[in-house]
Amino acid sequence: MIVTFPFEDDPYYSAPPPPSYETSSGAALTMPALSKKYFDLAKSVSGGVFPVGMNRFWHGGVHLKGTKPIRAVADGTIVAYRLDSDYTPSAFDAQVASGAAGSRKPPREFSSSFVLIRHECEVNNGATTIDRYTGAHFYSLYANLMPAKHMHDKPLLPPFLTTGEKLLTVYALRGDEVTVVAVKDDAHRMVKVRVTDINSAKVVEGWVEHLYLDLDPAVPLVESAKVRIGYPISSVYAHHPSERVWRKLDSVRTVSYPVRVGEVIGYAGKTDGPVGVLDDSFHFEIFTAENALVKPMKPLVPAEIKHPAEAHQKYADGTMCDGMGKVWLTRAATLARNITLKGSTALTVSAMQQHPSGSCFLAAVPCGLDGTPPVLDSDLTCFKLFGMDGTVHYAYADEANATADGRSFVRDTWVTLTTDSDWESRGWKSYVDSELNTTDDGFVEDDDEVMLKMLYAANKSSSTLSLDDLHTDGVEAILRCTASQFHTEWDGDRNRKRYIRLNNGKDLSLPKLTDIQFKAFLKDVQQQQFWRDAKVCVDGVSSPDMQLLTDRMSVKNWHFHPIGFLAQMRECLTADAGLSEEAFELEIRQNWVIGLKYIDWRLEQLESWANANAPLPEAPLPRPTIVREYATLHTIHNVTHSDFWSNFEYWFGVTPNDIVRPETQHGSLAAAPAGFHVYKYLKGMREFFQHISMQRVVKGALGFQAGAWVFPGMYTGKNLAPVRSGFKMEYINIGCQYAPYFKKFNVRDPVDQNRMEVQLHEVAHLENTAHAKDQKIELEMTVPDPEKYNTDTAYGAMRARILAEFTPNLALANAENIAFFIESSKNER
Numbered sequence: 001m002i003v004t005f006p007f008e009d010d011p012y013y014s015a016p017p018p019p020s021y022e023t024s025s026g027a028a029l030t031m032p033a034l035s036k037k038y039f040d041l042a043k044s045v046s047g048g049v050f051p052v053g054m055n056r057f058w059h060g061g062v063h064l065k066g067t068k069p070i071r072a073v074a075d076g077t078i079v080a081y082r083l084d085s086d087y088t089p090s091a092f093d094a095q096v097a098s099g100a101a102g103s104r105k106p107p108r109e110f111s112s113s114f115v116l117i118r119h120e121c122e123v124n125n126g127a128t129t130i131d132r133y134t135g136a137h138f139y140s141l142y143a144n145l146m147p148a149k150h151m152h153d154k155p156l157l158p159p160f161l162t163t164g165e166k167l168l169t170v171y172a173l174r175g176d177e178v179t180v181v182a183v184k185d186d187a188h189r190m191v192k193v194r195v196t197d198i199n200s201a202k203v204v205e206g207w208v209e210h211l212y213l214d215l216d217p218a219v220p221l222v223e224s225a226k227v228r229i230g231y232p233i234s235s236v237y238a239h240h241p242s243e244r245v246w247r248k249l250d251s252v253r254t255v256s257y258p259v260r261v262g263e264v265i266g267y268a269g270k271t272d273g274p275v276g277v278l279d280d281s282f283h284f285e286i287f288t289a290e291n292a293l294v295k296p297m298k299p300l301v302p303a304e305i306k307h308p309a310e311a312h313q314k315y316a317d318g319t320m321c322d323g324m325g326k327v328w329l330t331r332a333a334t335l336a337r338n339i340t341l342k343g344s345t346a347l348t349v350s351a352m353q354q355h356p357s358g359s360c361f362l363a364a365v366p367c368g369l370d371g372t373p374p375v376l377d378s379d380l381t382c383f384k385l386f387g388m389d390g391t392v393h394y395a396y397a398d399e400a401n402a403t404a405d406g407r408s409f410v411r412d413t414w415v416t417l418t419t420d421s422d423w424e425s426r427g428w429k430s431y432v433d434s435e436l437n438t439t440d441d442g443f444v445e446d447d448d449e450v451m452l453k454m455l456y457a458a459n460k461s462s463s464t465l466s467l468d469d470l471h472t473d474g475v476e477a478i479l480r481c482t483a484s485q486f487h488t489e490w491d492g493d494r495n496r497k498r499y500i501r502l503n504n505g506k507d508l509s510l511p512k513l514t515d516i517q518f519k520a521f522l523k524d525v526q527q528q529q530f531w532r533d534a535k536v537c538v539d540g541v542s543s544p545d546m547q548l549l550t551d552r553m554s555v556k557n558w559h560f561h562p563i564g565f566l567a568q569m570r571e572c573l574t575a576d577a578g579l580s581e582e583a584f585e586l587e588i589r590q591n592w593v594i595g596l597k598y599i600d601w602r603l604e605q606l607e608s609w610a611n612a613n614a615p616l617p618e619a620p621l622p623r624p625t626i627v628r629e630y631a632t633l634h635t636i637h638n639v640t641h642s643d644f645w646s647n648f649e650y651w652f653g654v655t656p657n658d659i660v661r662p663e664t665q666h667g668s669l670a671a672a673p674a675g676f677h678v679y680k681y682l683k684g685m686r687e688f689f690q691h692i693s694m695q696r697v698v699k700g701a702l703g704f705q706a707g708a709w710v711f712p713g714m715y716t717g718k719n720l721a722p723v724r725s726g727f728k729m730e731y732i733n734i735g736c737q738y739a740p741y742f743k744k745f746n747v748r749d750p751v752d753q754n755r756m757e758v759q760l761h762e763v764a765h766l767e768n769t770a771h772a773k774d775q776k777i778e779l780e781m782t783v784p785d786p787e788k789y790n791t792d793t794a795y796g797a798m799r800a801r802i803l804a805e806f807t808p809n810l811a812l813a814n815a816e817n818i819a820f821f822i823e824s825s826k827n828e829r
Helices: 031-044 091-099 399-404 447-457 469-473 473-479 515-527 563-570 579-607 644-653 672-690 755-764 796-806 815-827
Strands: 062-064 076-082 113-123 135-145 166-172 175-183 190-196 203-207 226-231 233-237 253-259 264-267 269-273 276-288 326-329 333-337 352-355 360-367 381-385 393-396 415-419 427-434 482-487 555-560 707-710 730-735
Touching: 031 062, 031 563, 091 113, 091 515, 113 264, 135 264, 135 269, 135 563, 135 644, 166 482, 226 415, 233 326, 276 563, 352 469, 393 399, 399 672, 579 672, 579 755, 579 815, 644 755, 644 796, 672 755, 672 815, 755 815
Parallel strands: 427 482
Antiparallel strands: 062 276, 076 113, 076 253, 113 135, 135 276, 166 233, 175 190, 175 226, 190 203, 203 233, 269 276, 276 555, 326 360, 326 415, 333 352, 333 393, 360 381, 381 393, 482 555, 707 730
């Protein structure tokens, strides 16, 4: 899941990006810069304070100000909305004005427009079948949005609101060809295409964003042009946003409308502040039914992350969370940099480096004193920590072993660790309203006491504190990591009780409204509330069938500081420390398109072997001789070849005509030409690359040496119907971890391990493709093995090549060899 901030306007959202993407403004900023930008923005808008507003009532979100389009912060489903035709004059202001002699000031205006999006980020790292909370389920709310009348002349309009009531359903896959029907060159970057449904053959015409097409930025789009889809689609827009076919206005509507991260959903309207109405501002909120993200966890221990792909962290109640991602120190520690704790005389005081609590590392792998995995679990006394800058650090896994070491300068060289999932150890605090307030209405009796409790809980102290201090850096640092449970302000069923202090005069700090004024005030409030009409359901999915939960959410739910929530989610979900999330997704999507092209190219070359009983073609002459390097020279040079036959023989050890029996996870396949087996593999791989979506790629397991893995899984909803061949796309989950040592895909790279190879490798494991193994190298005792490759798993180009030299039947069913063979086509054009 890609998570961003609501005002970000980055080239990612109107792909293809310019060559300067990584230095572009907006979402390509570093996380600290983005977080500061938005925290400063929230602090600058008076009145919209979390979790207690300036009026001393509970407030579930923050107010943000800006004139840019507001964008969805993550992929999700719009479940409810309201779009007003125009701003509404305040009934309360009208009452106040009518009682003021000579008053000519017009009443304030407000907007009841809102969009509510449900987000389900459900992942499973395959470590266990035990029922556990593995997703980040939440709602994002965008309220007080601009009415339709004032959006009319915007150059970039929200497609959801301006393209009609319904999407046109049509299923098409990556690589499918569409015809351009109309081109409209404006800020929406959309084109009308003619699409053929893959299942029904029905032809549909509608508008899609450029993001979903495989376009060459240097080639202008023209009518009647044939282009390929770069990302699977399940629907197209019936109208272009500039046609302004508005959805139904002035009432709360429930829908089920898919929305992608970064999609424009509206513009800021007006909010109230201490000095009156603030234009170009809106209310932003994050809430959940349960507080599953903030609950006590146990520290990581070596035995639980011995096998990174199966790693997880345990909650204090014994259940397990998702263990994927980076790790943080939960205590300050002195670490040994680039030198193990034993076996090196270079370990001195100068090699030690202090790290504060909260320091982040790409991964932690348990090890022995010499940095290598020992035979016995009891000898896993140390952690090998991989720094964000490529450095490696070593530390003991507990205080007892550090003390027993005996050397004074390593006495503090021990760590306690937590993962992305552990929000509490990383600073989050949770409170229910009964802990912070003695009453059961929306008013906070003693706001100072509420804030002091939060400060004390975070080990801070303050002798004096008021709501004015909510905008100071010290208190803001606490509030940004706060989750509070209280009655949502968007529920209108108990408004009179919620705001009764404005009418009974029992609190001298609040104005006392007359009965008529109070009634008008409640009318204004209720106009903006939607909870009952929106039928808000519990967030999350059921287990094991992973269906969306449909029980109604309680009106007393959990509210997270929305900017703090996005900042941490964005950091936790970062798949690569060297790329922004948007850059990562762009690269993955681009690699899928490239991978599909290379697979298609290989299938064209292998067409002569599509029938195992057809006459076999003759090998082209002349052709380079493929040298069995390790068998004779005892070294591997990774020779680059520029023709199909040579690459086939180099990576599989046989020619396409040789009769073989590959040893797959299905077992030994029937004897047939090698070209026939590979052709069948690639047919399945093409279907996978046509279907695959970002939802099916998740961040790698704890410990980036895990690389990537494949496992069966179910997904929320059914995003795309499978092609008629019966390829069970909905039931396949692929997890790829893209660590720093996986280079970007580049046509000029030598044949070596990179992101493209990782994807191809994992897809080759699937049952509908090659059902390949991660084979082990098997060398006879008489074969010289200077590099000690025997019994190694054939990972990487060198080992894959050795496997091809000595055991072609294994190489033909090794995921690594299949991936390198496909990728080597880049050298043939």
